[in-house]
Structure formats: C-alpha cells, structure tokens
Amino acid sequence: MQNSENIFGVRAILEAIQAKTTIDKVYIQKDSSSDLMKTLVNTLNRERISYSQVPLEKLNKLTPGNHQGAVATIAPIDFLSLETLVEKALETTSNPLFLILDQISDARNFGAIIRTASCTGVHGIIIGKSGAAPVNGDTVKTSAGAVFNVPIAKVDHIKDAIFYLQSSDFQVVAATEKTNALVYDVDFTKPSAIIMGSEDRGINPSVLKIVDATAKLPMHGTIESLNVSVACGAFLYEAIRQRLA
Structure with a gap:
C-alpha cells in the first residue's frame, strides 16, 4: 500500500521497485527472516537501494497501516546520474x-x-x-x-x-x-x-x-x-x- 510519502508492505515495495518507482530508502524490521523479506533484501542489494534494519516502533511511527515489517520512503524528486x-x-x-x-x-x-x-x-x-x-x-x-x-x-x-x-x-x-x-x-x-x-x-x-x-x-x-x-x-x-x- 502507499500514501503520499511511503509504501508499506513487502510485496508492495517489491512491486514498486519492479515498476521503477523512485524509492529513497527502505526500513526493515529487525530480526525479520521470512523468505519474502529475504527476497526484498536481495532485491535492495541488487538495485543498490539504501535500507536500514530498525525496531518495530520505528516502523509503527512511519505508517499507521499494516506495514508487514517493511516501509519504503518515496523520493519526491527524480535523481540524476x-x-x-x-x-x-x-x-x-x-x-x-x-x-x-x-x-x-x-x-x-x-x-x-x-x-x-x-x-x-x-x-x-x-x-x-x-x-x-x-x-x-x-x-x-x-x-x-x-x-x-x-x-x-x-x-x-x-x-x-x-x-x-x-x-x-x-x-x-x-x-x-x-x-x-x-x-x-x-x-x-x-x-x-x-x-x-x-x-x-x-x-x-x-x-x-x-x-x-x-x-x-x-x-x-x-x-x-x-x-x-x-x-x-x-x-x-x-x-x-x-x-x-
């Protein structure tokens, strides 16, 4: 899912990456080790998208929705090479x-x-x-x-x-x-x-x-x-x- 600044949910973030959405940073819940989360981490590493492992409280502050352990911030600008x-x-x-x-x-x-x-x-x-x-x-x-x-x-x-x-x-x-x-x-x-x-x-x-x-x-x-x-x-x-x- 998505609001004006954030995308939340592992699948939603993966879909956004595939769609070439300009993602600035991803926050991942510490100690989360599901197969889907591993896929997200591998994708972030491959695409060289910055991410941090953070406590659950940090994710809850970023979004009121069901974040499923991952929140991505959308850049309001397009970065240049x-x-x-x-x-x-x-x-x-x-x-x-x-x-x-x-x-x-x-x-x-x-x-x-x-x-x-x-x-x-x-x-x-x-x-x-x-x-x-x-x-x-x-x-x-x-x-x-x-x-x-x-x-x-x-x-x-x-x-x-x-x-x-x-x-x-x-x-x-x-x-x-x-x-x-x-x-x-x-x-x-x-x-x-x-x-x-x-x-x-x-x-x-x-x-x-x-x-x-x-x-x-x-x-x-x-x-x-x-x-x-x-x-x-x-x-x-x-x-x-x-x-x-």
Missing part, C-alpha cells in the same frame, strides 16, 4: 559549482544545505546511494521547497564521483578540520566541488586522500565545530564572494 548532472551544468556555465555530501544522514541538515545551495547558485548536489539522508517531508520543509529546484545526483561511490569530476577538470575541495589551510586560501573561481562530511565522523579518511585541496573555517571560543549546514553555508558564500569579485 552524475554524468547527466555535469552535462546539464556545463550547458549553462563554464564554471559550475557542486556540493558533495559524504554520508550526511540528518534530513533536516540535508534540507538546510539544499536551501543554502539554492540561494548560492550551486549547480548540483551529489550524494551516495547508501548512508545519505532520505529526501522526505522533513527535507522538503527544511529546504523551503528548494529540493525541487536544485538537481541532485545519487552515486554508488563518492570516491568514483570524485575521480569523474577530477577527470572533467573540476577541483575537489574537502571541508575538514584536519588541515592548516583556511577556506579563504582556496581559489573557488574555477570549476569546483566542495565536500561536506557527516555530522559525527566528518569526511571519510579514504576520501580525504584523493581530494585536490582541504580547507577549514577559522574557529574561536570553546566549541570546536559548527553544525554541518552552517559550515556548508560559510564555504559556499566564500566561493560566491570570490566569483563576484
């Missing part, structure tokens, strides 16, 4: 600016980032198929509807996306505290992609090894880090300041 995202951006400008989000999992943070990306003219956002926040009602509300205006690409692996962008003459800049360079030291006047890391772990160390530059924001006081959406805004507005100069 990375190749299409880059191609469309280059059709409008020779100097695109992208955001790469490395496992940012909070829907409200994601929405706030999308809103700022829209305000700063970002040409697209790149997220991973696994570990990323769902595009749900909270995302739409926090983005103030910007989620419908900023193109978003889902990729199998963030590292492969970085290699692709680098081969297309983009510089990839990681926002990280593990550097001495400040954001003001980076030249954002060229085609660029800025990576923001997850709320708790930051950017994956293996990703940091392959970027073109790292940069941080100057911090004063006793608190050592900013909320990721706030930090993202600071990086984007520095990029825009340079491009307006």
Whole structure:
C-alpha cells in the first residue's frame, strides 16, 4: 500500500521497485527472516537501494497501516546520474559549482544545505546511494521547497564521483578540520566541488586522500565545530564572494 510519502508492505515495495518507482530508502524490521523479506533484501542489494534494519516502533511511527515489517520512503524528486548532472551544468556555465555530501544522514541538515545551495547558485548536489539522508517531508520543509529546484545526483561511490569530476577538470575541495589551510586560501573561481562530511565522523579518511585541496573555517571560543549546514553555508558564500569579485 502507499500514501503520499511511503509504501508499506513487502510485496508492495517489491512491486514498486519492479515498476521503477523512485524509492529513497527502505526500513526493515529487525530480526525479520521470512523468505519474502529475504527476497526484498536481495532485491535492495541488487538495485543498490539504501535500507536500514530498525525496531518495530520505528516502523509503527512511519505508517499507521499494516506495514508487514517493511516501509519504503518515496523520493519526491527524480535523481540524476552524475554524468547527466555535469552535462546539464556545463550547458549553462563554464564554471559550475557542486556540493558533495559524504554520508550526511540528518534530513533536516540535508534540507538546510539544499536551501543554502539554492540561494548560492550551486549547480548540483551529489550524494551516495547508501548512508545519505532520505529526501522526505522533513527535507522538503527544511529546504523551503528548494529540493525541487536544485538537481541532485545519487552515486554508488563518492570516491568514483570524485575521480569523474577530477577527470572533467573540476577541483575537489574537502571541508575538514584536519588541515592548516583556511577556506579563504582556496581559489573557488574555477570549476569546483566542495565536500561536506557527516555530522559525527566528518569526511571519510579514504576520501580525504584523493581530494585536490582541504580547507577549514577559522574557529574561536570553546566549541570546536559548527553544525554541518552552517559550515556548508560559510564555504559556499566564500566561493560566491570570490566569483563576484
């Protein structure tokens, strides 16, 4: 069965996948081991659809109906391929600016980032198929509807996306505290992609090894880090300041 945001029931989810419905994430009841559930898990793995095993209480909150141990959230947007995202951006400008989000999992943070990306003219956002926040009602509300205006690409692996962008003459800049360079030291006047890391772990160390530059924001006081959406805004507005100069 289905409502405006969710599909619930194992068979209904399998049918939706077969019908190529844009599913953002699937929540599966922990310790569920029926043959039909195993079929669903195998299908999700094959189609590289993100899923989490959650307690029964979580599923009950997602839907009032008979969920049969599985609920899928429907994305209100269609995701692009990375190749299409880059191609469309280059059709409008020779100097695109992208955001790469490395496992940012909070829907409200994601929405706030999308809103700022829209305000700063970002040409697209790149997220991973696994570990990323769902595009749900909270995302739409926090983005103030910007989620419908900023193109978003889902990729199998963030590292492969970085290699692709680098081969297309983009510089990839990681926002990280593990550097001495400040954001003001980076030249954002060229085609660029800025990576923001997850709320708790930051950017994956293996990703940091392959970027073109790292940069941080100057911090004063006793608190050592900013909320990721706030930090993202600071990086984007520095990029825009340079491009307006």
